[in-house]
Amino acid sequence: MMFSKKLTSTFAEHRTPFYYYDIDLLEKTLQVLRKESDKFGFHVHYAFKANCNDSVLQTILRSGLGADCVSGGEVQKALDAGFPGSRIVFAGVGKTDEEIELGIDASIFCFNCESVPELQIIQEIAERKGKKVDVALRINPNVNANTHKYITTGLEENKFGISISQLPDVLEVLAECANLRLAGIHFHIGSQITDLTSFRNLCTRINEIQQWFRSRNISLEHINVGGGLGVDYYAPDEKPIAEFAAYFSLFNEFLDLNPGQQVHFELGRAIVAQCGSLISKVLYVKNGLNTDFAIVDAGMTELIRPALYQSYHKIENLSGQLRNDKLAYYDVVGPVCESSDCFGKRVELPSTQRGDVFAIRTAGAYGEVMASNYNLRGKVRSFTSADLLKEKA
Ligand SMILES: *Cc1c(COP(=O)(O)O)cnc(C)c1O
Numbered sequence: 001m002m003f004s005k006k007l008t009s010t011f012a013e014h015r016t017p018f019y020y021y022d023i024d025l026l027e028k029t030l031q032v033l034r035k036e037s038d039k040f041g042f043h044v045h046y047a048f049k050a051n052c053n054d055s056v057l058q059t060i061l062r063s064g065l066g067a068d069c070v071s072g073g074e075v076q077k078a079l080d081a082g083f084p085g086s087r088i089v090f091a092g093v094g095k096t097d098e099e100i101e102l103g104i105d106a107s108i109f110c111f112n113c114e115s116v117p118e119l120q121i122i123q124e125i126a127e128r129k130g131k132k133v134d135v136a137l138r139i140n141p142n143v144n145a146n147t148h149k150y151i152t153t154g155l156e157e158n159k160f161g162i163s164i165s166q167l168p169d170v171l172e173v174l175a176e177c178a179n180l181r182l183a184g185i186h187f188h189i190g191s192q193i194t195d196l197t198s199f200r201n202l203c204t205r206i207n208e209i210q211q212w213f214r215s216r217n218i219s220l221e222h223i224n225v226g227g228g229l230g231v232d233y234y235a236p237d238e239k240p241i242a243e244f245a246a247y248f249s250l251f252n253e254f255l256d257l258n259p260g261q262q263v264h265f266e267l268g269r270a271i272v273a274q275c276g277s278l279i280s281k282v283l284y285v286k287n288g289l290n291t292d293f294a295i296v297d298a299g300m301t302e303l304i305r306p307a308l309y310q311s312y313h314k315i316e317n318l319s320g321q322l323r324n325d326k327l328a329y330y331d332v333v334g335p336v337c338e339s340s341d342c343f344g345k346r347v348e349l350p351s352t353q354r355g356d357v358f359a360i361r362t363a364g365a366y367g368e369v370m371a372s373n374y375n376l377r378g379k380v381r382s383f384t385s386a387d388l389l390k391e392k393a
Pocket of ligand 1: 192
C-alpha cells in the first residue's frame with residue numbers, strides 16, 4: 001500500500017478534496033528519465049499542459065528538463081518558473097499574434113509550426129521586430145497511436161500538423177520567409193501510448209521524411225518526436241515509473257539520424273501522472289435498487305478524465321483498508337449534476353462509510369490543469385508530501 005497509516009490520518013484531518021503530490025516519487029521518476037535519456041544525449045522537454053503546479057514545476061526545473069508549451073500562458077508560466085527561453089518550445093494550431101510576440105521576445109528555442117498561414121504571421125511579426133526565429137514544421141505522420149480517439153493526434157484527418165503531401169508547398173513559402181530558419185521537424189502522435197510499436201512506426205515514418213529532406217539538400221538540426229508515453233493506471237504501486245529505458249532505446253535503435261542531429265522529446269503524462277492522487281471523502285453511501293453508490297466530495301470538476309475519455313483510475317478506500325473491512329461493490333460518483341460524473345462503476349472496495357478517505361490514483365497528469373468551477377464549485381487546494389504535514393486543516 002502506497003499511503004501509510006499516518007498519511008491516511010493526516011488526509012482525514014484536512015478539508016477535502018485536494019490534490020496530493022508525492023514529490024519523492026516525482027524526483028525518482030526524473031532521475032530514471034535523465035539516466036535513460038542521457039545515455040543517448042537526448043533532450044527532453046516537459047509538456048506543461050499535463051500539470052502546472054508550482055511544486056511540481058520547480059522539481060522538474062531542478063532536474064534540468066526544458067519546457068514544451070502550447071499557449072502563451074504556458075510560455076509565460078515557464079519563464080516565470082525560471083525555465084530559460086532557450087529551452088522552451090511552443091506548439092499549437094492556433095497561436096495568437098500576442099502569443100507569437102511573447103515567444104519571439106523571450107527568444108524561445110523553437111516554434112513548432114502547424115500551418116502555412118501561421119508561418120506567414122510569424123514571419124511578419126519577426127520581420128517587424130527585426131528578429132530571426134527558429135521554426136520546426138509539425139508534420140502529421142499518419143501513424144495510429146492506438147489510443148483513445150480524443151487523444152490521438154497523428155492521423156491524416158486531424159486538426160494538428162501539416163500533411164506530408166503539402167511539404168513541397170510549405171518549403172516554397174519558407175523560402176520567402178527571410179526571418180525564419182528551418183531548424184527541425186516535429187511530430188506528436190497522441191497520448192497514453194503503451195504499445196511501443198506505435199513509436200516504432202513513427203521512427204520508420206520519420207526516416208522516410210528525413211530521406212525526403214536529404215534528397216533536397218535540407219539539413220535539419222533537430223528531430224522532435226513529441227511525447228505520448230503512457231503509464232500504468234491499473235498498477236500505480238507496482239509500476240510507478242514509466243518504461244523510459246525501453247522508450248528511449250527504441251528511438252536510439254530505430255531513428256536514422258544525420259551526424260550531429262539532436263533528438264528532442266516532449267513528455268508530460270509519463271513524468272507526472274503517477275505522483276498525483278486526488279484525495280476525497282465519502283459524503284454518503286446511497287443504496288440504490290441494484291447499485292450501491294459511494295458519493296464522494298470530488299467530482300469531474302477536479303478530474304475530468306473518466307467523464308471525458310472514459311478513462312480508468314484506480315480508486316482506493318484508505319480508511320476501509322485500515323479497518324480491514326470486507327469487500328463490496330460501489331459505483332464511485334461525484335456531486336456534479338452530470339451522469340458522467342462517475343469515477344468508476346462496480347469498484348470493489350472495503351465496506352464504505354460516510355467520512356472514509358478515498359484516493360483516486362494516477363491523477364497527476366491532466367487533473368488539476370483541467371479543473372473547472374462548473375456548478376460553481378470552489379477551487380481545490382493541492383499539497384505536496386512535505387507541506388501536507390506542516391499545513392493546518
Ligand atoms: C500534449 C502534448 C505533449 C505531451 O503529451 P503526453 O502524452 O502528456 O506525453 C507533447 N507534445 C505536444 C505537442 C502536445 O500537444
